[in-house]
Amino acid sequence: MIEFTHVRKWYGHYQALDDVTERVGQGEVVVVCGPSGSGKSTLIRTINRLEAIQAGTITVDGTDVNNRQINVNKLRSRIGFVFQQFNLFPHLSVQENIALAPVNVLHRDRREASSRALELLDKVGLAHKAQAYPAQLSGGQQQRVAIARALAMDPPVMLFDEPTSALDPEMVGEVLQVMKQLAKDGMTMVCVTHEMGFAREVADRVWFMADGQVLERADPTSFFQSPVHPRAQKFVADIRSP
Amino acid sequence: MFEILSHYGISLLIGQYPQGPLGGIALTLLMSIAALLLAFPVAIGIALARMSPIAALRRSSAIYVYFVRGVPLLLLIFWAYFMLPLVTGFNAPASVTVVCALVIYEGAYLGESIRGALAALPVGQVEAARSLGLGYWSTLRRVVLPQALYNCLPSIMNQFILIVKNTSLAYIIGAHEATFSANQINAQLLTRPFEVYMILAAIYFAICFSLSRLSHGIERRIAAKRSGHVTAIPSAEPHIASVTS
Numbered sequence: 001m002i003e004f005t006h007v008r009k010w011y012g013h014y015q016a017l018d019d020v021t022e023r024v025g026q027g028e029v030v031v032v033c034g035p036s037g038s039g040k041s042t043l044i045r046t047i048n049r050l051e052a053i054q055a056g057t058i059t060v061d062g063t064d065v066n067n068r069q070i071n072v073n074k075l076r077s078r079i080g081f082v083f084q085q086f087n088l089f090p091h092l093s094v095q096e097n098i099a100l101a102p103v104n105v106l107h108r109d110r111r112e113a114s115s116r117a118l119e120l121l122d123k124v125g126l127a128h129k130a131q132a133y134p135a136q137l138s139g140g141q142q143q144r145v146a147i148a149r150a151l152a153m154d155p156p157v158m159l160f161d162e163p164t165s166a167l168d169p170e171m172v173g174e175v176l177q178v179m180k181q182l183a184k185d186g187m188t189m190v191c192v193t194h195e196m197g198f199a200r201e202v203a204d205r206v207w208f209m210a211d212g213q214v215l216e217r218a219d220p221t222s223f224f225q226s227p228v229h230p231r232a233q234k235f236v237a238d239i240r241s242p
Numbered sequence: 243m244f245e246i247l248s249h250y251g252i253s254l255l256i257g258q259y260p261q262g263p264l265g266g267i268a269l270t271l272l273m274s275i276a277a278l279l280l281a282f283p284v285a286i287g288i289a290l291a292r293m294s295p296i297a298a299l300r301r302s303s304a305i306y307v308y309f310v311r312g313v314p315l316l317l318l319i320f321w322a323y324f325m326l327p328l329v330t331g332f333n334a335p336a337s338v339t340v341v342c343a344l345v346i347y348e349g350a351y352l353g354e355s356i357r358g359a360l361a362a363l364p365v366g367q368v369e370a371a372r373s374l375g376l377g378y379w380s381t382l383r384r385v386v387l388p389q390a391l392y393n394c395l396p397s398i399m400n401q402f403i404l405i406v407k408n409t410s411l412a413y414i415i416g417a418h419e420a421t422f423s424a425n426q427i428n429a430q431l432l433t434r435p436f437e438v439y440m441i442l443a444a445i446y447f448a449i450c451f452s453l454s455r456l457s458h459g460i461e462r463r464i465a466a467k468r469s470g471h472v473t474a475i476p477s478a479e480p481h482i483a484s485v486t487s
Contacts (some may be wrong), residue, residue, distance in 0.1 A: 048373055077375025087370035090468060091388045100384060101374035133468045146370075151373060 001026045001157060001188050002047060007056035009042060009212075016042045016227050017053065018212040029189045030197040031220070034209035035235060039194040043122050043209065044159050047190065048079040060157065080150030080158040084165050086142040088134040088149070094121065097131040098149045106153065113152070120148040140171030144178055151182075158182065160191040196239055200224060208232045243437045245367070250427045257418045265418030267445055269337060273404045273419060274449070276341045281348040281405065286387070288353030303353075310350035315408055318343040336417035338396045344405055352401045359394035360386065369386055392464055399457040403450045410446070420445055 002024040009017040016039050024030050032040045045051040046058055049065050049072055058065040063075060089097050098117035102108040108116075121127045123143040134142055143163055150158060162180065164172045176198050183189055183202040193199065199206055199220050206223040207232070208216040215229045227233045247254075257265020264272070274381040310318070322343040327333050334342075354433070363386060407457035410421040424442040428435050 050369055050373065071374075073375045075375075076373055079373070081370075081373040084368060085364075085366050087364075087366040089367065089370070089385055089389075091392065091464075101376060104380050105375040135468055149374070155485060174406060198279045 001028070001061060002190065003057075003059045004029050004043075005057045005059075007043075007046065007053050007058060009046065009051065009053045016212050017046070019076065019211075020056070020079055020210070020214055022207065022214055022217065024188060024190055026186055027186045028204045029183045029187075029202050030191070030205050030207060031203040031208060032190065032192045032207045033196075033199065033235070034196065038209040039212040040209050041161050042212075043191055044161050044192050046130065046158075047080055047159055048076050050081075073105065077101065077153050078155050078157070080147075080155035081161050082143070082146050082152065082158065082160045084162040086134075086139070086146045086166070088142055090134050092133075093130070094126070094132050094134070094137070094145050097145060098152045101149070112241055117148070117152060120151055121145070123151075123181075124148045125174070138171060139167045140174045143167065143171075143175045147175075147178055147182075157188045157190070160189065160193065162192050162194070165196055194239070208235065210235075243441065245334065246427065246431070246434065246437055246441065247345060250423075250430075254420065254445075256421050257423055263335075263418055266423045267420045269418060270406070270409050270420040270445075271449070273337050273341055273344075273409045273412065273417070277344040277348065277405045277409070278402055280345045280353075281339070281352055284345055284349035285356055285401075287351035288349055289356035290382075292353065292357050293360060297332055307350045307354060315347050316342065316411060316414070318347050319411055319415060322346075324454065335414045336412060337419065339415060340409065340412035340417055344408060347408075348401055348405050351404075355394050355397040355401060358397075360392040360413065362393065363390050392461075395457055395461055402457075403453055406449050406453065407446060 001080045004020045004022045007020040008015070018039075020043060032043065034040055042051055046053050047060060047065065053066060060075065060079060063070060065075065072146055088094075089100070092100065095114055095117045098155065099110070099113040100121060102113040102116065118127060118130055121130055124147060126141060126144055126148070129137060129141065129145075134145070139144065147163075149157075161231050163179070164175050167175065172195065176195060178200065179189070179191070180202050191198070191203075203220045205217055206220050207228070208218075208223065208229065210231045216227060216232045218227075223232070224236055227236045244377065253266060254267045255266050257263065259268070261266065288303050288307065291299045294300050294303075318339055322339045323336070326339055366383060367385055367389065371385040376384065407420060408475070412419050413421040413425065416422070420442060424438055428438040431438065
Protein backbone atom coordinates (compact mmCIF):
# COMPACT_ATOMS: atom_id res chain seq x y z
CA MET A 1 0.00 0.00 0.00
CA ILE A 2 2.66 2.51 1.09
CA GLU A 3 6.34 1.91 0.38
CA PHE A 4 9.31 4.01 1.41
CA THR A 5 12.56 3.23 -0.38
CA HIS A 6 15.75 4.90 0.86
CA VAL A 7 13.88 8.13 1.64
CA ARG A 8 16.02 11.07 2.67
CA LYS A 9 14.99 14.61 3.50
CA TRP A 10 16.91 17.69 4.58
CA TYR A 11 15.80 21.03 5.94
CA GLY A 12 18.83 23.03 4.85
CA HIS A 13 21.72 21.25 6.54
CA TYR A 14 19.51 19.43 9.00
CA GLN A 15 18.70 15.88 7.96
CA ALA A 16 15.11 15.12 8.94
CA LEU A 17 14.81 11.68 7.33
CA ASP A 18 17.76 9.37 6.98
CA ASP A 19 17.43 6.39 4.65
CA VAL A 20 13.93 5.23 5.55
CA THR A 21 12.89 1.99 3.85
CA GLU A 22 9.59 0.63 5.13
CA ARG A 23 6.29 -0.66 3.88
CA VAL A 24 2.71 -0.58 5.09
CA GLY A 25 0.46 -3.36 3.82
CA GLN A 26 -3.20 -3.21 2.88
CA GLY A 27 -5.39 -3.02 5.99
CA GLU A 28 -2.40 -2.64 8.26
CA VAL A 29 -2.34 -0.24 11.22
CA VAL A 30 1.09 1.21 11.89
CA VAL A 31 1.84 3.41 14.87
CA VAL A 32 4.88 5.66 14.57
CA CYS A 33 6.41 6.74 17.86
CA GLY A 34 9.62 8.25 19.10
CA PRO A 35 10.97 11.28 20.91
CA SER A 36 10.04 14.74 19.66
CA GLY A 37 12.11 15.93 16.74
CA SER A 38 12.73 12.38 15.55
CA GLY A 39 11.07 12.93 12.16
CA LYS A 40 7.70 11.21 12.77
CA SER A 41 5.56 14.08 11.52
CA THR A 42 7.92 14.75 8.64
CA LEU A 43 7.70 11.10 7.61
CA ILE A 44 3.91 11.01 7.60
CA ARG A 45 3.71 14.34 5.76
CA THR A 46 5.89 13.04 2.93
CA ILE A 47 3.28 10.38 2.12
CA ASN A 48 0.85 12.90 0.58
CA ARG A 49 3.63 15.28 -0.51
CA LEU A 50 2.95 17.97 2.05
CA GLU A 51 6.72 17.69 2.41
CA ALA A 52 9.03 17.03 -0.52
CA ILE A 53 11.86 14.55 -0.26
CA GLN A 54 15.37 14.93 -1.67
CA ALA A 55 16.23 11.27 -2.28
CA GLY A 56 14.51 7.91 -2.51
CA THR A 57 10.95 7.08 -3.53
CA ILE A 58 7.58 6.81 -1.86
CA THR A 59 4.75 4.96 -3.55
CA VAL A 60 1.11 4.79 -2.51
CA ASP A 61 -0.90 2.07 -4.22
CA GLY A 62 1.88 1.86 -6.82
CA THR A 63 1.82 5.61 -7.58
CA ASP A 64 5.13 7.41 -7.21
CA VAL A 65 4.18 10.30 -4.92
CA ASN A 66 7.02 12.59 -6.01
CA ASN A 67 6.66 12.02 -9.72
CA ARG A 68 6.06 15.48 -11.23
CA GLN A 69 3.84 13.95 -13.92
CA ILE A 70 1.14 12.72 -11.55
CA ASN A 71 -1.87 14.77 -10.54
CA VAL A 72 -1.05 15.56 -6.92
CA ASN A 73 -4.62 16.62 -6.15
CA LYS A 74 -5.94 13.27 -7.27
CA LEU A 75 -3.30 11.48 -5.21
CA ARG A 76 -4.14 13.54 -2.12
CA SER A 77 -7.86 12.98 -2.54
CA ARG A 78 -7.14 9.27 -2.02
CA ILE A 79 -5.14 9.76 1.17
CA GLY A 80 -7.05 10.92 4.25
CA PHE A 81 -5.03 13.21 6.51
CA VAL A 82 -5.90 14.20 10.08
CA PHE A 83 -3.92 17.02 11.68
CA GLN A 84 -2.92 17.68 15.25
CA GLN A 85 -4.63 21.08 15.12
CA PHE A 86 -7.81 19.74 13.39
CA ASN A 87 -7.69 22.53 10.78
CA LEU A 88 -11.44 22.64 10.24
CA PHE A 89 -12.59 25.52 8.05
CA PRO A 90 -14.03 28.05 10.52
CA HIS A 91 -16.20 29.83 7.94
CA LEU A 92 -18.13 26.66 7.05
CA SER A 93 -20.60 24.65 9.07
CA VAL A 94 -19.65 21.13 10.13
CA GLN A 95 -21.69 19.62 7.32
CA GLU A 96 -20.19 22.04 4.76
CA ASN A 97 -16.70 21.20 6.01
CA ILE A 98 -17.31 17.55 5.21
CA ALA A 99 -19.12 18.06 1.89
CA LEU A 100 -16.66 20.65 0.51
CA ALA A 101 -14.12 18.29 -1.03
CA PRO A 102 -16.58 15.67 -2.36
CA VAL A 103 -18.44 18.46 -4.20
CA ASN A 104 -15.38 20.37 -5.43
CA VAL A 105 -12.94 17.55 -6.06
CA LEU A 106 -15.07 14.50 -6.86
CA HIS A 107 -17.84 16.66 -8.41
CA ARG A 108 -20.50 14.88 -6.44
CA ASP A 109 -24.02 16.23 -6.36
CA ARG A 110 -24.35 18.75 -3.51
CA ARG A 111 -27.37 17.09 -1.96
CA GLU A 112 -25.82 13.64 -2.17
CA ALA A 113 -22.62 14.93 -0.55
CA SER A 114 -24.61 16.59 2.25
CA SER A 115 -26.53 13.43 3.11
CA ARG A 116 -23.30 11.42 3.01
CA ALA A 117 -21.81 14.01 5.39
CA LEU A 118 -24.69 13.35 7.78
CA GLU A 119 -24.04 9.60 7.63
CA LEU A 120 -20.38 10.14 8.47
CA LEU A 121 -21.27 12.52 11.29
CA ASP A 122 -23.54 9.83 12.65
CA LYS A 123 -20.63 7.40 12.48
CA VAL A 124 -18.47 9.69 14.65
CA GLY A 125 -21.41 10.43 16.94
CA LEU A 126 -21.97 14.05 15.95
CA ALA A 127 -25.06 13.98 13.71
CA HIS A 128 -26.70 16.58 15.98
CA LYS A 129 -23.87 19.06 15.27
CA ALA A 130 -24.25 19.14 11.48
CA GLN A 131 -25.29 22.81 11.40
CA ALA A 132 -22.83 23.95 14.06
CA TYR A 133 -19.68 25.91 13.27
CA PRO A 134 -16.23 24.66 14.34
CA ALA A 135 -15.87 27.40 16.98
CA GLN A 136 -18.90 25.97 18.79
CA LEU A 137 -17.35 22.51 19.17
CA SER A 138 -14.94 21.11 21.75
CA GLY A 139 -11.52 19.94 20.61
CA GLY A 140 -12.55 16.31 20.64
CA GLN A 141 -15.64 17.06 18.59
CA GLN A 142 -13.61 19.09 16.11
CA GLN A 143 -11.16 16.25 15.66
CA ARG A 144 -13.98 13.77 15.07
CA VAL A 145 -15.40 16.12 12.43
CA ALA A 146 -11.93 16.31 10.87
CA ILE A 147 -11.86 12.50 10.68
CA ALA A 148 -15.31 12.48 9.08
CA ARG A 149 -14.13 15.13 6.61
CA ALA A 150 -11.20 12.95 5.57
CA LEU A 151 -13.43 9.86 5.32
CA ALA A 152 -15.85 11.68 3.01
CA MET A 153 -13.38 11.18 0.17
CA ASP A 154 -13.50 7.39 0.70
CA PRO A 155 -9.72 7.16 0.92
CA PRO A 156 -8.13 3.70 1.06
CA VAL A 157 -5.47 5.07 3.46
CA MET A 158 -5.77 7.34 6.50
CA LEU A 159 -2.85 9.23 8.03
CA PHE A 160 -3.04 10.64 11.55
CA ASP A 161 -0.47 13.20 12.68
CA GLU A 162 -0.66 13.29 16.48
CA PRO A 163 -4.47 13.46 16.42
CA THR A 164 -4.89 13.64 20.19
CA SER A 165 -1.89 15.77 21.20
CA ALA A 166 -3.80 19.06 21.16
CA LEU A 167 -6.73 17.69 23.16
CA ASP A 168 -7.65 18.01 26.80
CA PRO A 169 -7.20 14.61 28.47
CA GLU A 170 -10.91 13.93 28.86
CA MET A 171 -11.43 14.22 25.11
CA VAL A 172 -8.70 11.86 23.99
CA GLY A 173 -10.88 8.77 24.49
CA GLU A 174 -13.68 9.81 22.13
CA VAL A 175 -11.22 10.40 19.27
CA LEU A 176 -9.33 7.15 19.90
CA GLN A 177 -12.68 5.34 19.93
CA VAL A 178 -13.40 6.53 16.39
CA MET A 179 -9.91 5.56 15.27
CA LYS A 180 -10.24 2.09 16.79
CA GLN A 181 -13.51 1.55 14.97
CA LEU A 182 -11.82 2.56 11.71
CA ALA A 183 -9.03 0.09 12.34
CA LYS A 184 -11.55 -2.67 13.03
CA ASP A 185 -13.30 -1.85 9.76
CA GLY A 186 -10.06 -2.71 7.97
CA MET A 187 -8.76 0.78 7.13
CA THR A 188 -5.06 1.06 6.29
CA MET A 189 -3.73 3.54 8.84
CA VAL A 190 -0.49 5.24 9.75
CA CYS A 191 -0.70 7.06 13.09
CA VAL A 192 1.90 9.25 14.69
CA THR A 193 0.80 9.14 18.31
CA HIS A 194 1.95 8.96 21.89
CA GLU A 195 -1.12 6.97 22.92
CA MET A 196 0.55 3.72 23.84
CA GLY A 197 -2.73 2.16 24.92
CA PHE A 198 -4.05 2.70 21.42
CA ALA A 199 -0.87 1.24 19.94
CA ARG A 200 -1.16 -1.86 22.14
CA GLU A 201 -4.78 -2.40 21.31
CA VAL A 202 -5.03 -1.83 17.56
CA ALA A 203 -1.60 -1.48 15.98
CA ASP A 204 -0.29 -4.32 13.86
CA ARG A 205 3.18 -2.84 14.08
CA VAL A 206 5.02 -0.08 15.85
CA TRP A 207 7.83 1.86 14.22
CA PHE A 208 10.23 3.54 16.58
CA MET A 209 11.96 6.60 15.15
CA ALA A 210 14.92 8.65 16.34
CA ASP A 211 17.14 11.12 14.46
CA GLY A 212 15.24 10.64 11.23
CA GLN A 213 15.70 6.87 11.16
CA VAL A 214 13.30 4.02 11.86
CA LEU A 215 15.39 2.22 14.46
CA GLU A 216 12.96 -0.50 15.36
CA ARG A 217 9.84 -2.13 13.94
CA ALA A 218 7.97 -4.69 15.97
CA ASP A 219 4.52 -5.86 16.96
CA PRO A 220 3.24 -3.75 19.87
CA THR A 221 3.53 -6.45 22.53
CA SER A 222 7.18 -7.19 21.95
CA PHE A 223 8.00 -3.50 21.40
CA PHE A 224 6.61 -2.49 24.77
CA GLN A 225 7.86 -5.56 26.65
CA SER A 226 11.28 -6.04 25.17
CA PRO A 227 12.52 -3.21 22.97
CA VAL A 228 15.84 -4.06 21.34
CA HIS A 229 17.54 -0.79 20.44
CA PRO A 230 18.95 1.16 23.40
CA ARG A 231 17.10 4.33 22.33
CA ALA A 232 13.86 2.36 22.16
CA GLN A 233 14.52 0.89 25.59
CA LYS A 234 15.01 4.37 27.02
CA PHE A 235 11.87 5.65 25.23
CA VAL A 236 9.70 2.82 26.57
CA ALA A 237 11.12 3.28 30.07
CA ASP A 238 10.43 7.04 29.87
CA ILE A 239 6.78 6.68 28.88
CA ARG A 240 6.27 4.05 31.61
CA SER A 241 7.54 6.32 34.39
CA PRO A 242 7.13 9.90 33.31
CA MET B 243 -27.87 76.80 4.18
CA PHE B 244 -31.37 75.55 3.32
CA GLU B 245 -31.68 78.40 0.90
CA ILE B 246 -28.51 77.28 -0.88
CA LEU B 247 -29.80 73.72 -0.95
CA SER B 248 -33.19 74.69 -2.36
CA HIS B 249 -31.55 76.86 -5.04
CA TYR B 250 -28.66 74.69 -6.03
CA GLY B 251 -29.70 71.26 -4.67
CA ILE B 252 -30.35 69.79 -8.10
CA SER B 253 -27.04 70.91 -9.56
CA LEU B 254 -25.28 69.56 -6.49
CA LEU B 255 -27.11 66.27 -6.97
CA ILE B 256 -26.73 65.65 -10.70
CA GLY B 257 -24.74 68.58 -12.15
CA GLN B 258 -26.07 69.99 -15.42
CA TYR B 259 -27.80 66.75 -16.35
CA PRO B 260 -29.91 66.33 -18.52
CA GLN B 261 -28.86 69.55 -20.33
CA GLY B 262 -25.17 68.79 -19.86
CA PRO B 263 -23.01 65.92 -18.62
CA LEU B 264 -23.97 64.06 -15.46
CA GLY B 265 -22.22 65.53 -12.45
CA GLY B 266 -22.55 66.32 -8.76
CA ILE B 267 -23.08 63.66 -6.14
CA ALA B 268 -24.39 61.23 -8.77
CA LEU B 269 -21.04 61.34 -10.59
CA THR B 270 -19.09 61.07 -7.34
CA LEU B 271 -21.05 57.94 -6.47
CA LEU B 272 -20.68 56.47 -9.93
CA MET B 273 -16.92 57.04 -9.95
CA SER B 274 -16.59 55.60 -6.45
CA ILE B 275 -18.57 52.48 -7.31
CA ALA B 276 -16.67 51.92 -10.55
CA ALA B 277 -13.32 52.41 -8.80
CA LEU B 278 -14.33 50.08 -5.94
CA LEU B 279 -15.56 47.33 -8.24
CA LEU B 280 -12.44 47.49 -10.43
CA ALA B 281 -9.84 48.06 -7.69
CA PHE B 282 -11.02 45.06 -5.66
CA PRO B 283 -10.18 42.30 -8.18
CA VAL B 284 -6.99 44.15 -9.16
CA ALA B 285 -5.98 44.21 -5.49
CA ILE B 286 -6.67 40.49 -5.05
CA GLY B 287 -4.59 39.82 -8.15
CA ILE B 288 -1.73 41.96 -6.82
CA ALA B 289 -1.86 40.24 -3.42
CA LEU B 290 -1.71 36.81 -5.07
CA ALA B 291 1.08 37.87 -7.40
CA ARG B 292 3.07 39.22 -4.45
CA MET B 293 2.83 35.75 -2.83
CA SER B 294 3.14 33.76 -6.04
CA PRO B 295 5.56 30.85 -6.32
CA ILE B 296 6.59 32.38 -9.67
CA ALA B 297 9.49 34.76 -9.07
CA ALA B 298 8.79 36.98 -12.09
CA LEU B 299 5.24 37.66 -10.87
CA ARG B 300 6.47 38.36 -7.36
CA ARG B 301 9.08 40.79 -8.57
CA SER B 302 6.95 42.71 -11.06
CA SER B 303 4.06 43.09 -8.59
CA ALA B 304 6.50 44.32 -5.93
CA ILE B 305 7.85 46.93 -8.32
CA TYR B 306 4.29 48.03 -9.08
CA VAL B 307 3.43 48.39 -5.40
CA TYR B 308 6.64 50.26 -4.53
CA PHE B 309 6.22 52.58 -7.49
CA VAL B 310 2.58 53.44 -6.80
CA ARG B 311 3.20 53.94 -3.09
CA GLY B 312 6.04 56.30 -3.83
CA VAL B 313 4.06 58.64 -6.05
CA PRO B 314 1.26 61.06 -5.02
CA LEU B 315 -2.19 60.16 -6.31
CA LEU B 316 -2.44 63.58 -7.95
CA LEU B 317 0.58 62.73 -10.09
CA LEU B 318 -1.03 59.46 -11.16
CA ILE B 319 -4.13 61.40 -12.15
CA PHE B 320 -2.05 63.85 -14.19
CA TRP B 321 -0.25 60.98 -15.85
CA ALA B 322 -3.51 59.23 -16.67
CA TYR B 323 -4.88 62.52 -17.97
CA PHE B 324 -2.00 63.04 -20.40
CA MET B 325 -1.07 59.41 -21.15
CA LEU B 326 -4.45 57.75 -21.59
CA PRO B 327 -5.31 59.63 -24.82
CA LEU B 328 -1.82 58.89 -26.19
CA VAL B 329 -2.03 55.18 -25.39
CA THR B 330 -5.67 54.47 -26.24
CA GLY B 331 -5.98 57.03 -29.06
CA PHE B 332 -9.17 58.64 -27.86
CA ASN B 333 -9.99 61.31 -25.32
CA ALA B 334 -11.44 59.63 -22.25
CA PRO B 335 -13.77 61.76 -20.12
CA ALA B 336 -12.13 63.18 -17.00
CA SER B 337 -14.18 60.89 -14.77
CA VAL B 338 -12.93 57.76 -16.56
CA THR B 339 -9.36 59.03 -16.32
CA VAL B 340 -9.69 59.48 -12.58
CA VAL B 341 -11.25 56.05 -12.12
CA CYS B 342 -8.27 54.53 -13.95
CA ALA B 343 -5.80 56.39 -11.73
CA LEU B 344 -7.73 55.40 -8.60
CA VAL B 345 -7.76 51.72 -9.60
CA ILE B 346 -4.00 51.78 -10.15
CA TYR B 347 -3.44 53.60 -6.86
CA GLU B 348 -5.82 51.59 -4.68
CA GLY B 349 -4.85 48.31 -6.35
CA ALA B 350 -1.49 48.70 -4.65
CA TYR B 351 -2.75 49.77 -1.20
CA LEU B 352 -5.71 47.41 -1.05
CA GLY B 353 -3.49 44.65 -2.43
CA GLU B 354 -1.09 45.06 0.47
CA SER B 355 -3.94 44.88 3.00
CA ILE B 356 -5.18 41.68 1.41
CA ARG B 357 -1.66 40.25 1.25
CA GLY B 358 -1.33 40.82 4.98
CA ALA B 359 -4.54 38.94 5.62
CA LEU B 360 -3.50 36.07 3.36
CA ALA B 361 -0.16 35.78 5.14
CA ALA B 362 -1.86 35.81 8.55
CA LEU B 363 -4.07 32.83 7.78
CA PRO B 364 -2.84 29.69 9.60
CA VAL B 365 -0.89 27.52 7.17
CA GLY B 366 -2.92 24.53 8.39
CA GLN B 367 -5.96 25.86 6.52
CA VAL B 368 -4.19 25.54 3.19
CA GLU B 369 -2.64 22.21 4.15
CA ALA B 370 -6.03 20.81 5.11
CA ALA B 371 -7.61 21.95 1.85
CA ARG B 372 -4.75 20.65 -0.28
CA SER B 373 -4.72 17.35 1.62
CA LEU B 374 -8.36 16.84 0.66
CA GLY B 375 -7.34 17.17 -2.98
CA LEU B 376 -8.47 20.74 -3.61
CA GLY B 377 -6.25 22.51 -6.14
CA TYR B 378 -4.67 25.96 -5.87
CA TRP B 379 -7.67 27.88 -7.21
CA SER B 380 -10.34 25.88 -5.36
CA THR B 381 -8.39 26.28 -2.14
CA LEU B 382 -8.15 29.99 -2.78
CA ARG B 383 -11.81 30.41 -3.62
CA ARG B 384 -13.39 28.09 -1.04
CA VAL B 385 -11.03 28.28 1.91
CA VAL B 386 -8.46 31.08 1.80
CA LEU B 387 -10.22 34.14 0.39
CA PRO B 388 -13.48 33.84 2.37
CA GLN B 389 -11.47 33.88 5.58
CA ALA B 390 -8.77 36.36 4.61
CA LEU B 391 -11.17 38.93 3.15
CA TYR B 392 -13.37 38.73 6.23
CA ASN B 393 -10.34 39.19 8.47
CA CYS B 394 -9.22 42.31 6.62
CA LEU B 395 -12.69 43.80 6.21
CA PRO B 396 -11.77 46.82 8.40
CA SER B 397 -8.77 47.73 6.27
CA ILE B 398 -10.66 47.01 3.05
CA MET B 399 -13.28 49.46 4.25
CA ASN B 400 -10.55 51.99 5.05
CA GLN B 401 -9.37 51.84 1.46
CA PHE B 402 -12.92 52.00 0.10
CA ILE B 403 -13.52 55.19 2.06
CA LEU B 404 -10.27 56.66 0.77
CA ILE B 405 -11.44 55.90 -2.77
CA VAL B 406 -14.67 57.84 -2.21
CA LYS B 407 -12.85 60.84 -0.79
CA ASN B 408 -10.12 60.77 -3.41
CA THR B 409 -12.66 61.07 -6.22
CA SER B 410 -12.73 64.75 -5.21
CA LEU B 411 -9.32 65.14 -6.89
CA ALA B 412 -11.14 64.69 -10.20
CA TYR B 413 -12.12 68.33 -9.81
CA ILE B 414 -8.61 69.31 -10.82
CA ILE B 415 -8.87 67.79 -14.29
CA GLY B 416 -12.41 69.03 -14.73
CA ALA B 417 -14.76 66.17 -13.92
CA HIS B 418 -18.06 67.71 -12.82
CA GLU B 419 -18.42 65.71 -9.61
CA ALA B 420 -19.64 66.94 -6.21
CA THR B 421 -16.56 69.04 -5.38
CA PHE B 422 -16.69 70.68 -8.80
CA SER B 423 -20.40 71.47 -8.36
CA ALA B 424 -19.80 72.94 -4.94
CA ASN B 425 -17.03 75.10 -6.32
CA GLN B 426 -19.29 76.40 -9.05
CA ILE B 427 -22.00 77.22 -6.54
CA ASN B 428 -19.45 78.99 -4.40
CA ALA B 429 -18.27 80.99 -7.40
CA GLN B 430 -21.81 82.16 -8.06
CA LEU B 431 -22.58 83.05 -4.45
CA LEU B 432 -19.11 84.47 -3.71
CA THR B 433 -19.89 85.40 -0.11
CA ARG B 434 -20.86 82.12 1.52
CA PRO B 435 -17.96 79.66 1.15
CA PHE B 436 -18.36 78.37 4.71
CA GLU B 437 -21.90 77.10 4.14
CA VAL B 438 -21.21 75.72 0.69
CA TYR B 439 -18.19 73.73 1.80
CA MET B 440 -20.01 72.64 4.93
CA ILE B 441 -22.65 71.08 2.71
CA LEU B 442 -19.95 69.43 0.62
CA ALA B 443 -18.29 68.04 3.76
CA ALA B 444 -21.64 66.71 4.96
CA ILE B 445 -22.14 64.92 1.65
CA TYR B 446 -18.77 63.11 1.82
CA PHE B 447 -19.32 62.35 5.47
CA ALA B 448 -22.73 60.83 4.79
CA ILE B 449 -21.37 58.54 2.06
CA CYS B 450 -18.36 57.42 4.09
CA PHE B 451 -20.34 56.99 7.28
CA SER B 452 -22.87 54.75 5.51
CA LEU B 453 -19.98 52.66 4.17
CA SER B 454 -18.60 52.30 7.70
CA ARG B 455 -21.96 51.23 9.04
CA LEU B 456 -22.40 48.79 6.17
CA SER B 457 -19.06 47.13 6.88
CA HIS B 458 -19.80 47.03 10.60
CA GLY B 459 -23.13 45.35 9.86
CA ILE B 460 -21.48 42.75 7.62
CA GLU B 461 -18.85 42.00 10.26
CA ARG B 462 -21.49 41.54 12.93
CA ARG B 463 -23.58 39.28 10.75
CA ILE B 464 -20.66 37.01 9.88
CA ALA B 465 -19.38 36.91 13.45
CA ALA B 466 -22.88 36.04 14.68
CA LYS B 467 -23.24 33.28 12.11
CA ARG B 468 -19.93 31.66 13.03
CA SER B 469 -20.54 31.73 16.75
CA GLY B 470 -24.02 30.32 16.26
CA HIS B 471 -25.95 33.19 17.80
CA VAL B 472 -28.19 33.94 14.87
CA THR B 473 -30.74 35.94 16.84
CA ALA B 474 -28.74 37.50 19.65
CA ILE B 475 -26.04 39.43 17.80
CA PRO B 476 -22.80 39.79 19.74
CA SER B 477 -20.37 42.62 19.23
CA ALA B 478 -17.96 42.12 16.37
CA GLU B 479 -15.26 43.93 18.32
CA PRO B 480 -12.47 41.62 19.45
CA HIS B 481 -12.95 40.76 23.08
CA ILE B 482 -9.55 41.93 24.21
CA ALA B 483 -10.84 43.04 27.57
CA SER B 484 -12.32 39.66 28.35
CA VAL B 485 -9.12 37.92 27.29
CA THR B 486 -6.74 39.96 29.42
CA SER B 487 -8.85 40.23 32.54
